[in-house]
Amino acid sequence: MKWFHTCLLAAAVSWTAGTARAQILIGQTVGLTGPVAATVKEAVDGAKLYIDSVNAKGGIRGEKIELVTLDDKFDPKIAAANANTLINEKNVVALFLNRGTPHTEAIMPLLEKHGVALVAPSTGAMLLHSPVNRYIFNVRSSYQREAAKAVAHLHTLGIDRIAVVHVDDSFGTDALEGANKGFAKANLKPVAVVKADRNKPDYPAIVPALAKTTPQAILWFGSGTAVADGIKALRAAGSAAQVVTLSNNASAGFIKALGDASRGVIVTQVFPYEKSFSYGIVKEALELAKAKGLNEISPAILEGYAAAKVLIEALRRASPNPTRQKLLAALESLQKFDLGGLEISYSPDDHTGLDFADLSIIGNDGKFKR
Known part of the structure; x- marks a missing residue:
């Protein structure tokens, strides 16, 4: 009997450790180096603000989200190769927040072939909006x-x-x-x-x-x-x-x-002014940024943050054990999800995302003004 209890305890410890180690892998191919590196870094930082905050609270049903990011140097051919690696070798559940219109075009055949969703491409190309692509879920406007x-x-x-x-x-x-x-x-x-x-x-x-x-x-x-x-x-x-x-x-x-x-x-x-605190999403992102030593956020940080909120809400709905198929279904049924003052909905006939557009001007102090 003592031996039985010892084995049971060992199994419980092993299961708990396995749960703690469990991860939901999300893939990203993006220009960490090259002509868009500065903007890309800010968008990735914004996404990580939210992802890290969710992981700090235990993730999704005990599973941590891991963003696997590969550098495509803003080259469409490398972007396609990276996406292939992420899908077939890393077995990611979804692709996320890539950058560039020709780069997304290069990735699109892989999405359909492997049944993988691309969430929040950081491009407003109309070809991603119309006709509706079953595997692409836009967040930003066109x-x-x-x-x-x-x-x-x-x-x-x-x-x-x-x-x-x-x-x-x-x-x-x-x-x-x-x-x-x-x-x-x-x-x-x-x-x-x-x-x-x-x-x-x-x-x-x-x-x-x-x-x-x-x-x-x-x-x-x-x-x-x-x-x-x-x-x-x-x-x-x-x-x-x-x-x-x-x-x-x-x-x-x-x-x-x-x-x-x-x-x-x-x-x-394509997002509210980063000092418009009447928007909950701005207030949330800034609070998390300050906790990491950043005193302000940029539009690119806000875009990454919003993208992560959409991704993680869909993962929650696809849990437990989210798969590519379950995530697609969760995304297509996402209705009137409040990002924090901005509402987003998808359906099988509409993957447009937000329809927000505004203008800013760079002031004498080197800051965006609206």
Whole structure:
């Protein structure tokens, strides 16, 4: 009998230890290095704020969430290879918060092939919204909505000589389409449309092409350091045109990259102002950030935080023992989930997520203002 109790105790200890070690693996391929590294870091930090807070309370039914992140250097081919590794070798339950439109396109065939959900891609490409992709669950608004809103805003200010610079890839084409919708609604035409190479923009050619058309404002659709360097080249050439870029550059890292050229640059936003404490999500994120020694949060941090809230709510609903199939079902049935002042819903016919779009301007202090 004593031997029986000893074995029973050992089994209980072993089971408890196994539960404590159990993990829910979530995969992420993202540009930890390369032109979007600064913004990516902030988004990942934001996601970890929430994930770490959930893990500190025991995780989900005793299972900790582990984010397995691989660096794709902002290269679509590496992103696809990383996604394959995460799905087939790491056996992740889902992919999460990747970055880039062509990168997401490269991953999409793997999602369907292996029945894996991609939660909160950090891109607003319309191809992820329409037609509905069963495996992609957007959280942020679309680039087209942001671009159209930017044109409308400039038009209300009496600005009608607007040029466009767009990166020569699917992201740039998508943003341009949104801008064209804004131009059509305002009964305007861009004074210039200039393409920029994604890896090596030719600023000595781009800037004179813009200057020739004497624009009052320039919509610059690109990523990270490429846009920052372009704006600095523009200012060095003596142009004072108002520059507007999209929320993919809504980070403190982007402002830092701009340096002295940051003042007055307009950046569209897809989440509330990070100082709008009437939104519960802003208050929550800031409190957790302060607990980790951060005195403020950026739009990119807020995007990562919101993405993690959606992911973990779906994992809770798919528990115990969440699988890829159970997570898909949980996501598609997510209705009126309150992120903290913002409500998100999905259905088999709608994976759009939020429809929030706003504008901010970088002030003299190097901070976003609204």
